[in-house]
Amino acid sequence: MSDPTAPRPFDDIRALVTSRPAPDADAIAATRAREQDLTKPAGSLGRLEEIAAFVAGWQGKAPPEVSSPTVAVFAANHGVADQGVSAFPASVTKQMVENFRKGGAAINQICLTNDLALRVFELALERPTGDILLTDAFDSERECAATIAYGMEAIAGEVDLLCLGEMGIANTAIAAAVLHALYGGTADEWVGRGTGVSDEGLAHKADVVGRAVARLDGERDPLVVLQRVGGREIAAMVGAILAARQQRIPVVVDGFVTTAAAAVVHAIEPDAIAHCLFGHVSAEKAHRAALERLGADPLLDLGMRLGEGTGAALAAGLIRAAIQTHRGMSTFSDAGVAGPGGE
Numbered sequence: 001m002s003d004p005t006a007p008r009p010f011d012d013i014r015a016l017v018t019s020r021p022a023p024d025a026d027a028i029a030a031t032r033a034r035e036q037d038l039t040k041p042a043g044s045l046g047r048l049e050e051i052a053a054f055v056a057g058w059q060g061k062a063p064p065e066v067s068s069p070t071v072a073v074f075a076a077n078h079g080v081a082d083q084g085v086s087a088f089p090a091s092v093t094k095q096m097v098e099n100f101r102k103g104g105a106a107i108n109q110i111c112l113t114n115d116l117a118l119r120v121f122e123l124a125l126e127r128p129t130g131d132i133l134l135t136d137a138f139d140s141e142r143e144c145a146a147t148i149a150y151g152m153e154a155i156a157g158e159v160d161l162l163c164l165g166e167m168g169i170a171n172t173a174i175a176a177a178v179l180h181a182l183y184g185g186t187a188d189e190w191v192g193r194g195t196g197v198s199d200e201g202l203a204h205k206a207d208v209v210g211r212a213v214a215r216l217d218g219e220r221d222p223l224v225v226l227q228r229v230g231g232r233e234i235a236a237m238v239g240a241i242l243a244a245r246q247q248r249i250p251v252v253v254d255g256f257v258t259t260a261a262a263a264v265v266h267a268i269e270p271d272a273i274a275h276c277l278f279g280h281v282s283a284e285k286a287h288r289a290a291l292e293r294l295g296a297d298p299l300l301d302l303g304m305r306l307g308e309g310t311g312a313a314l315a316a317g318l319i320r321a322a323i324q325t326h327r328g329m330s331t332f333s334d335a336g337v338a339g340p341g342g343e
């Protein structure tokens with residue numbers, strides 16, 4: 001028998017979603033008005049113009065400003081790696097974290113290119129979550145909620161644009177399980193090659209994910225799905241997305257695995273990811289289908305499938321350009337340039 005007086009940590013998370021702030025309509029209107037006066041034909045910067053208004057709305061600031069953009073990478077290990085669902089051994093997660101710290105990974109170079117701060121969060125790598133084929137990932141609601149709360153640290157200090165990424169061998173199987181549990185269909189539809197499994201490996205991965213999700217008996221509560229077939233980096237990214245919303249910080253989501261975190265939040269309340277931009281569509285097979293479920297239109301499509309926040313960090317360069325053009329360009333009258341139909 002469950003104790004009806006026991007604390008329900010997921011209720012606190014649901015309450016946080018309910019109390020979310022809305023974008024600032026005045027800041028959006030002021031940004032759109034200035035955009036019309038800048039020395040270019042109206043609309044000619046395309047999506048960059050929408051991005052400037054989007055950032056202004058969440059920041060409640062016109063003109064919008066991005067001076068402390070940050071990439072947060074959450075690293076975790078997964079018991080399901082024991083089932084042979086990745087092309088790489090689980091030890092690579094920790095080794096890549098060391099590589100991030102020494103500056104030798106792709107994400108370090110993209111952060112240098114786009115002048116982004118990098119924060120790496122290690123989530124108990126020596127203690128993988130439960131193997132979802134056999135048991136729940138998190139032992140309890142409390143442990144899952146604590147990991148969500150830990151992810152809220154991503155925005156501590158000065159952060160005005162948050163790019164989210166992850167590192168975790170076997171986590172494309174975990175992301176596929178979460179999406180399969182939330183959206184139904186078949187496991188085949190949601191699994192892809194991740195780090196590069198063979199045809200045979202792909203069929204085995206689909207079998208493992210299908211059987212893991214079958215354990216749920218149709219359970220679709222997003223936080224329960226996260227607890228039972230999710231993982232620590234996905235839980236932490238859920239927390240980061242929720243905390244950023246409370247602080248009105250726009251978020252840039254990375255690839256397939258990060259999108260699974262956004263999908264959990266969206267399944268609680270679709271509007272709760274309204275402050276998120278989607279950096280790219282990954283080459284992981286089911287990423288496009290997941291983005292469609294979220295109504296997301298990714299900024300880039302470069303055939304990347306790395307994770308680490310690389311797609312989000314590349315897109316942050318575009319977002320920086322959107323803000324810089326909006327802030328720095330002259331108006332027609334200041335520059336002495338004739339406006340449409342003018343002298």
Ligand SMILES: O=C(O)c1ccc[n+]([C@@H]2O[C@H](COP(=O)([O-])O)[C@@H](O)[C@H]2O)c1
Nearest residue numbers: 086168170172194195255256257282307
């Ligand atoms: O997010 C993506 O789009 C993505 C697609 C393929 C691979 N990954 C990365 O590769 C790792 C997971 O792949 P796997 O094959 O071990 O499940 C993990 O570290 C992810 O960051 C990430």
Ligand SMILES: Cc1cc2nc[nH]c2cc1C
Nearest residue numbers: 088092167195306307308
């Ligand atoms: C080498 C390597 C780097 C990664 N970065 C993100 N996921 C990764 C997986 C592997 C295997």
